[in-house]
Amino acid sequence: MEKSKSHAVPLSEKQFELLERLSNFGCGQGIQPAAASITALLMISDKTELTFDEIRETLNLSKSATSNGINQLLIAERIGFITRTGDRKRYFKSNVASWKESFGSQFQSLSKFCALLNEIKEIRTDNTTEFNSSIEDLYSFITYFLEEIPKIYQKWETKRLENI
Amino acid sequence: MEKSKSHAVPLSEKQFELLERLSNFGCGQGIQPAAASITALLMISDKTELTFDEIRETLNLSKSATSNGINQLLIAERIGFITRTGDRKRYFKSNVASWKESFGSQFQSLSKFCALLNEIKEIRTDNTTEFNSSIEDLYSFITYFLEEIPKIYQKWETKRLENI
DNA sequence: TTTTTAGTTCATAATCAAAAGAACCAAGTA
DNA sequence: TACTTGGTTCTTTTGATTATGAACTAAAAA
Numbered sequence: 001m002e003k004s005k006s007h008a009v010p011l012s013e014k015q016f017e018l019l020e021r022l023s024n025f026g027c028g029q030g031i032q033p034a035a036a037s038i039t040a041l042l043m044i045s046d047k048t049e050l051t052f053d054e055i056r057e058t059l060n061l062s063k064s065a066t067s068n069g070i071n072q073l074l075i076a077e078r079i080g081f082i083t084r085t086g087d088r089k090r091y092f093k094s095n096v097a098s099w100k101e102s103f104g105s106q107f108q109s110l111s112k113f114c115a116l117l118n119e120i121k122e123i124r125t126d127n128t129t130e131f132n133s134s135i136e137d138l139y140s141f142i143t144y145f146l147e148e149i150p151k152i153y154q155k156w157e158t159k160r161l162e163n164i
Numbered sequence: 165m166e167k168s169k170s171h172a173v174p175l176s177e178k179q180f181e182l183l184e185r186l187s188n189f190g191c192g193q194g195i196q197p198a199a200a201s202i203t204a205l206l207m208i209s210d211k212t213e214l215t216f217d218e219i220r221e222t223l224n225l226s227k228s229a230t231s232n233g234i235n236q237l238l239i240a241e242r243i244g245f246i247t248r249t250g251d252r253k254r255y256f257k258s259n260v261a262s263w264k265e266s267f268g269s270q271f272q273s274l275s276k277f278c279a280l281l282n283e284i285k286e287i288r289t290d291n292t293t294e295f296n297s298s299i300e301d302l303y304s305f306i307t308y309f310l311e312e313i314p315k316i317y318q319k320w321e322t323k324r325l326e327n328i
Numbered sequence: 329t330t331t332t333t334a335g336t337t338c339a340t341a342a343t344c345a346a347a348a349g350a351a352c353c354a355a356g357t358a
Numbered sequence: 359t360a361c362t363t364g365g366t367t368c369t370t371t372t373g374a375t376t377a378t379g380a381a382c383t384a385a386a387a388a
Contacts, residue, residue, distance in 0.1 A: 014287055015287060018280075018283055018284065018287055021280065022280055022284075025276065025277065025280060028273075029273070030194060032375080032376070033376070033377090034376080034377080043284055043299075044284060044287060044288070046288075046289040046291065046292070048292050048295045051334090052334065052335065053334085053335095061377085062377060062378050062379070063334095063335075063336085063378090063379085064336080064337080064338090064377075064378065064379080065376075065377055065378075066335095067335065067336060067337085068336095068376090068377090071336090088333065088334060088335090088385070088386070089333085089334070089335095090334085090335090094295075096295070096298040096299055096301075096302055097298060097302075099302055100302060100305055103309075109192075109193070112189065113189065116182075116185065116186055116189060119182055120182065120186075120207055120208060123178055123179060123182055123208060124208070124210075125210040127210065128210070128212050131212045131258075131260070134260040134261060135207075135260055137260075137324075138260055138261075138263055138264060140324070141264055141320055144316070144319075144320045144323070145267075145316055145320070148316045148319070152308070152309060152312045155308075155312070156305055156308045156309070159308070160301075160304070196345085196346070197346075197347090198346080198347080215364090216364065216365065217364085217365095225347085225348095226347060226348045226349065227348090227349080227350095227364095227365075227366085228347070228348065228349075228350095228366080228367080228368090229346080229347055229348075230365095231365065231366060231367085232346090232347090232366095235366090252355070252356070252363065252364060252365090253363085253364070253365095254364085254365090
């Protein structure tokens with residue numbers, strides 16, 4: 001019986017340290033620990049396409065933690081994978097572009113909040129004019145903000161096209 | 165001994181329903197349940213200035229939950245309070261303006277992420293040109309975004325001044 | 329057909345955050 | 359001085375997340 005060799009990918013001191021900080025940042029953003037560290041690894045590793053076992057052994061995760069983490073990230077489209085003919089393994093890859101798209105959803109939640117503010121406006125008593133106008137003010141600010149966001153996207157796109 | 169009367173503020177069906185949805189939204193944004201419901205209450209209540217006991221009894225919170233929730237919100241400056249001469253009670257009030265400021269901190273975390281992206285750029289191997297350029301792309305996008313945000317603030321300010 | 333590979337799923341354990349309730353305290357009041 | 363008011367702090371309990379390891383499955387290889 002052959003001794004099963006390690007699949008862990010080699011990481012430099014620097015890579016390891018950045019991995020830790022990235023994954024801490026991800027945890028702070030509400031991403032669960034295992035998923036955060038997987039995302040981080042795929043960002044700093046020299047190989048950009050890693051297998052289940054490479055991920056698992058590099059990060060010292062259990063099989064189930066790895067499986068759950070990967071599947072959550074696949075659902076969130078934070079990572080994707082490719083396959084190679086004659087190879088059952090999947091090679092997981094960070095979907096960096098999804099970060100940009102996930103901005104969109106941030107602003108979706110802002111627009112939900114804006115809708116709630118509107119409901120507050122409608123439901124409030126008329127007796128608290130000062131408070132009501134501060135709500136009105138916030139509402140108008142967020143509305144304006146949400147209008148301007150897509151323009152920034154567009155302006156960046158055109159700017160980038162110019163630079164190519 | 166006198167029977168202690170209830171301090172709960174009266175809420176209409178609609179107010180109560182909106183209170184729930186607001187506080188759920190707050191929880192979704194990472195604010196802890198008790199704090200979220202306190203914020204929500206101060207947004208929808210006809211009285212904008214509520215005492216400790218009014219908050220506690222309206223929301224059916226324990227004393228400690230109320231105390232902790234209030235103190236967290238005070239620290240985050242989401243609420244403030246006023247006092248009245250000859251009255252030991254504090255009257256808590258939603259600090260609606262703080263919502264606008266809290267945008268700023270949202271973008272602070274974005275700028276932290278941007279700094280991390282920069283570190284990734286610096287540390288990455290040169291062998292993965294495609295991946296590296298997608299990181300570069302994201303970095304440039306976020307950087308541009310962060311530059312444009314303050315301009316939106318300014319534009320809104322001037323627009324609002326015109327309307328007064 | 330049996331074994332190996334590449335995972336998934338399930339039951340359970342460990343960890344962590346939030347709430348409850350009681351005890352406590354400080355300032356004012358009777 | 360003792361009691362009440364308006365809270366705060368501490369300890370315990372509850373509940374939710376996260377991780378673990380073992381059992382399981384489906385496809386391919388031997």
